[in-house]
Amino acid sequence: MVTERHVTLVTSDTEETRWLGRVLGQALTGAMFIGVRGFLGVGKTVFVKGIADGLGMSDDVTSPTYTFVAQHHAGRRCLTHVDLYRISQVDDLESIGWLDLILEADVIAVEWVDRADQQVPDMRIDVELVASSSDRRHISFWGHGAMACAIIDQVVAGQADIS
Template sequence: MILSLPDAEATRKFGFALGRSLPAGTVILLQGDLGAGKTTLVQGIAEGLGISDSIESPTFTLINEYFGGRIPLYHLDLYRLEPQEAEALHLETYWDGLERDLGIVAIEWAERLHYKPENYWQIYLTYLDNGRQAEVIGNGELLDWQWEK
């Protein structure tokens, strides 16, 4: 699925729709250049989940956890990490439900992951002259899942 997102507000609204409708256990792998809208999309997801906290990219903290919504949001940013460093964090604990409550896991710079969960959405954000474009690819059980607009 390819979506045209003419501005940051459209990107946020797409995220809002995802946050309102995605089930617990969803992993979203975000890719795109700096400024493509990854954090803006996650801010919309948080809004859709009912989280009122300020959502900032966890570039230096690596992981921010939010529990004030209908389900938790785990926001990860791998920008500063090499793939081996990302692997050493054992991020699978965020989607396997063994150590924490299942929620939505949004991972910026997901191309740095050596391993991926069984089910995930890959969202490629591209910045264009007239806005942004999102290419959404589902994998596993999320392959044919449709978000509620």
């Protein structure tokens, strides 16, 4: 059983980046922690919007930069969207109820997850977006745990539809 998986996929524009997030969202059948990394403006929120689309959510997903946490619902599914950009030290995580968030969330997508300084679950999917041009993105996925690896395999299979 595979418990670690890494793959990098390439999107050519914002729509494909969101579409790839949607493919991930559709593959999420249970609870999952998704850490999202990348520089400002690279498309982290666009990718999370895609996850929300894939989960069947029609909410307008925006980055919760100033509120830290936003929740979106569709039926029995809940996406907890967290933005840690304004967190300056690990101790600040306590003020947003970090441990409760990661223990109780259905699907949690965390932008700027590197600011959590390893206070993340062992079973998770890490995603990093890197711009290679104004529109093109290299999106790397790391699966930690058998379920996360299986989800990444589904994303890779679904990504073939982009071409």
